[in-house]
Amino acid sequence: MxxxxxxxxxxxxxxxxxxxxxxxxxxxxxxxxxxxxxxxxxxxxxxxxxxxxxxxxxxxxxxxxxxxxxxxxxxxxxxxxxxxxxxxxxxxxxxxxxxxxxxxxxxxxxxxxxxxxxxxxxxxxxxxxxxxxxxxxxxxxxxxxxxxxxxxxxxxxxxRDVLTNLYNRRYLAKFFEDHHDSGGTVFFLDLDGFKGVNDLYGHDAGDMVLEEVASRLLKFIDGYEDVFAVRLGGDEFVIHFSQPTSAERLSEMATRLLDSLMTWDDDFQLSASLGIATYSINSEIDLKTLLKNADFALFQAKKSGKNAYQFFETEKIV
CATH class of the missing domain: 3.30.450.40 (GAF domain)
Structure with missing residues (x-):
């Protein structure tokens, strides 16, 4: 963006x-x-x-x-x-x-x-x-x-999010309100092991991690058109893509993103898990449902062993 x-x-x-x-x-x-x-x-x-x-x-x-x-x-x-x-x-x-x-x-x-x-x-x-x-x-x-x-x-x-300077939930909501019929994809991610960083090293260290995640997300999206990163809150982040992209390409991007969030100094045991949800042009889906779908895919990724990604699939909802 x-x-x-x-x-x-x-x-x-x-x-x-x-x-x-x-x-x-x-x-x-x-x-x-x-x-x-x-x-x-x-x-x-x-x-x-x-x-x-x-x-x-x-x-x-x-x-x-x-x-x-x-x-x-x-x-x-x-x-x-x-x-x-x-x-x-x-x-x-x-x-x-x-x-x-x-x-x-x-x-x-x-x-x-x-x-x-x-x-x-x-x-x-x-x-x-x-x-x-x-x-x-x-x-x-x-x-x-x-x-x-x-x-x-x-x-x-x-x-803007005060800590990371990424866009916030309000921006995402406003963008979706204005462009919901254009189609797109969201990556919904959170950190594996973030609670342990806060518990062992304190919230200052946790804030440092969140700032570093934001920096890596911005580096990841640099060069893509019509894409922006959002901090929803806590250690939850969203990347929104407006350009139509194949599942194969999204898989490649998801793998590269997760790889970029695996290596940490100071003995932090951190990685990320990722849920992917897409919506089509002229879709009637609202943002709440889209994020719920992506969050469900994220939950499935964590169940599979963390440091993984999953696409949202309707048939997996029980």
């Missing part, structure tokens, strides 16, 4: 994003303003100021991050990136050709991050003419961006 899809669930995002652009436009009335969100490889243009402009930037466009000026922004220092006359920036090299095609002659990029430092995107001001960006205007834009960041964090906290 990407930040772009997560934004669809944020309340009043469009309204506040419009307010952000309007305020920025008050500060820099001559500039073309846009809000973007970025990840490690792409930039999405989320919203534009309402201008008639010769600059070739379109709302909803997805751009390779390497083809944008925003790739040069230092999110670590949270400092703006300023090019008042891109034609004089020798560091841009051949990238000037891309800017010329987009008719961008000046650029100001303000980084936007979540409180934990994770990138969200940028507030950008561009012009088809050389510009001058004064310090006061830049400072005001940074303050507006900071307030916008607080809003983003409030929204994110509503859908």
């Amino acid at each position: 990407t930040i772009f899809q997560e934004l669809e669930m944020y309340k009043n995002f469009d309204e506040l994003a419009t307010d952000l652009l309007d305020l920025a436009k008050e500060i820099l009335p001559e500039q073309f303003i846009f809000l973007s969100s970025i990840n490690d490889t792409q930039q999405v243009i989320l919203k534009l100021s309402n201008d008639n402009t010769s600059i070739d930037v379109t709302e909803g466009t997805i751009v390779n991050l390497n083809d944008t000026l925003c790739q040069h922004i230092d999110f670590g220092t949270k400092q703006p990136l300023i090019y008042e006359d891109v034609s004089k920036e020798s560091s841009l090299g051949d990238f000037k050709n891309i800017l010329e095609k987009a008719n961008i002659k000046s650029y100001l990029g303000i980084p936007i991050s979540f409180v934990n430092g994770e990138k969200f995107g940028t507030l950008c001001a561009v012009n088809d003419q050389v510009s001058r960006f004064d310090e006061k205007s830049i400072h005001l834009l940074q303050r507006i961006v900071r307030m916008f960041s607080y809003y983003l964090d409030l929204e994110r906290f509503a859908y």
Whole structure:
């Protein structure tokens, strides 16, 4: 799951994003303003100021991050990136050709991050003419961006597990409500031996294990499209896949996931068990039933000896 899809669930995002652009436009009335969100490889243009402009930037466009000026922004220092006359920036090299095609002659990029430092995107001001960006205007834009960041964090906290930063049950419920007719698969897993870790080493060690599980789940889903991980509570986790996948492929994925959760330091005797349940396009199943099915398959996996997976099969219910 990407930040772009997560934004669809944020309340009043469009309204506040419009307010952000309007305020920025008050500060820099001559500039073309846009809000973007970025990840490690792409930039999405989320919203534009309402201008008639010769600059070739379109709302909803997805751009390779390497083809944008925003790739040069230092999110670590949270400092703006300023090019008042891109034609004089020798560091841009051949990238000037891309800017010329987009008719961008000046650029100001303000980084936007979540409180934990994770990138969200940028507030950008561009012009088809050389510009001058004064310090006061830049400072005001940074303050507006900071307030916008607080809003983003409030929204994110509503859908994130506090300990692991994975999505929570509320997010899963909202996603399923909006996309239940698209079909998909859930992996429902919990840890074998987790109670022993808490009993022997304490809850701090247990929390460390849960954080590490979350890290491994995120590593596991990296590279898959339309997939996200959820902590339901305790040591119960769900991975949701939206793309149709064969049983053979799901078996391969389940094996690889279980293998990734077998090796632990500090003499922790841990593994995981996994239940798999699928639902078809236009299915009338609700989330409660889907999770119940996956949980039943998980129970069967544990009965088979743990560190195993099982598919949900209706005929096995007694």
